[in-house]
Amino acid sequence: MKEVIVNGSPRGRAGNTEIFIRRFLKGLGRELPVRYAAQEDAEQLAQELQTCSLVLLFTPLYVHAVPGPVQELLGRMRPFAQPGARMGFVVQSGFVEAAQSRYAVRLLEAQGRRLGAENLGCAVRGNAAGTAMMGEKGNAALFQLLERLGAAFAETGGFDPQTVKALGTPYRLTKRQAMGMELLYRLRIGRVMWYWMLLQNRAFRRRRARPWLGDAPPDSGGQAKK
Amino acid sequence: MKTIWITELDCPLPAGDAVLDLKRRKIRPCTGCWACWVRTPGRCAQRDLDDFYRSFVNAERAVFLPRPRCGFVSGDLKNLFDRMIPLALPYISYQTGESMHAPRYARLPGVEVRYEDAFERQEDRQLFCEYLERVFYQFGAPLLRLEPIGKGGPQG
Numbered sequence: 001m002k003e004v005i006v007n008g009s010p011r012g013r014a015g016n017t018e019i020f021i022r023r024f025l026k027g028l029g030r031e032l033p034v035r036y037a038a039q040e041d042a043e044q045l046a047q048e049l050q051t052c053s054l055v056l057l058f059t060p061l062y063v064h065a066v067p068g069p070v071q072e073l074l075g076r077m078r079p080f081a082q083p084g085a086r087m088g089f090v091v092q093s094g095f096v097e098a099a100q101s102r103y104a105v106r107l108l109e110a111q112g113r114r115l116g117a118e119n120l121g122c123a124v125r126g127n128a129a130g131t132a133m134m135g136e137k138g139n140a141a142l143f144q145l146l147e148r149l150g151a152a153f154a155e156t157g158g159f160d161p162q163t164v165k166a167l168g169t170p171y172r173l174t175k176r177q178a179m180g181m182e183l184l185y186r187l188r189i190g191r192v193m194w195y196w197m198l199l200q201n202r203a204f205r206r207r208r209a210r211p212w213l214g215d216a217p218p219d220s221g222g223q224a225k226k
Numbered sequence: 227m228k229t230i231w232i233t234e235l236d237c238p239l240p241a242g243d244a245v246l247d248l249k250r251r252k253i254r255p256c257t258g259c260w261a262c263w264v265r266t267p268g269r270c271a272q273r274d275l276d277d278f279y280r281s282f283v284n285a286e287r288a289v290f291l292p293r294p295r296c297g298f299v300s301g302d303l304k305n306l307f308d309r310m311i312p313l314a315l316p317y318i319s320y321q322t323g324e325s326m327h328a329p330r331y332a333r334l335p336g337v338e339v340r341y342e343d344a345f346e347r348q349e350d351r352q353l354f355c356e357y358l359e360r361v362f363y364q365f366g367a368p369l370l371r372l373e374p375i376g377k378g379g380p381q382g
Contacts, residue, residue: 110349
């Protein structure tokens with residue numbers, strides 16, 4: 001009986017998804033092997049997962065679904081070898097509202113059904129882009145929820161619906177919230193994190209660059225000028 | 227009309243148009259480095275898709291010919307979508323009542339999607355179509371057509 005966590009982040013051990021996994025495992029109270037979808041051969045990993053009894057996929061949201069390497073892995077997976085195999089999913093995204101992950105949730109649940117797995121649920125967390133930068137204190141509420149998700153999983157073998165709901169709040173922005181955040185965006189306050197990174201990289205003046213407009217110079221071999 | 231074709235299907239395409247053939251060209255996955263947003267704005271650190279970006283941005287029409295896999299877009303096409311984030315700015319606007327990336331380019335080509343309809347379940351077809359609508363809405367590229375490819379082929 002093999003139980004495995006799959007980290008779907010292209011950033012592997014260096015990304016926010018890994019932080020989510022570590023906090024979940026802390027709550028779980030035991031280690032599970034972690035596999036890295038973007039760093040491994042998709043076909044081989046798919047074959048190994050087929051023999052598992054539990055697969056927990058933690059993944060970032062990329063363009064409203066899972067990253068390409070995770071999609072490749074899912075496309076190669078065949079139905080589980082043994083009946084009763086279980087799959088659970090945790091999706092984290094930079095968008096504030098969890099609803100932005102709704103296509104990913106539908107995709108993952110559909111793939112779970114296709115593979116014949118019992119669906120343990122899909123926990124979604126928005127506003128997570130800065131997790132690695134915010135430290136223990138800034139992430140206190142998030143870490144508490146992830147540890148609770150792991151602890152409840154240790155007890156029941158499933159995702160606690162209350163914790164899933166808390167992680168996925170807000171699901172959508174209220175009109176008032178959206179107006180307030182739009183005001184911060186227009187006042188440039190909502191762009192501070194990006195401006196700071198652009199300044200660090202001496203790229204601030206080029207922040208609105210449109211490098212591919214127009215034809216390439218004839219002697220550039222198709223490459224635009226730097 | 228200046229057109230770029232992005233294809234996963236085996237069918238003849240008009241000579242002279244730009245073509246990205248996903249069957250023959252492996253798209254490297256996005257690494258999540260954000261260089262295209264904060265180091266070299268608008269450019270991906272991996273240079274293998276520079277010709278695609280230029281053709282796409284300057285096209286009036288982009289025709290996608292996807293071959294769905296296991297009820298969704300293939301990993302190859304998903305890698306391409308992930309690699310299209312240099313076409314947007316990292317900032318998020320909330321003008322529409324939800325999070326939307328601000329556009330980097332004032333105009334992107336009108337998109338047509340003619341997909342191979344090999345879905346086993348209606349719910350997969352529906353998710354596939356709704357997902358594509360969402361992707362091009364998020365990128366700010368108007369989706370003009372989304373339908374299965376007919377017997378007339380991509381130009382039918």
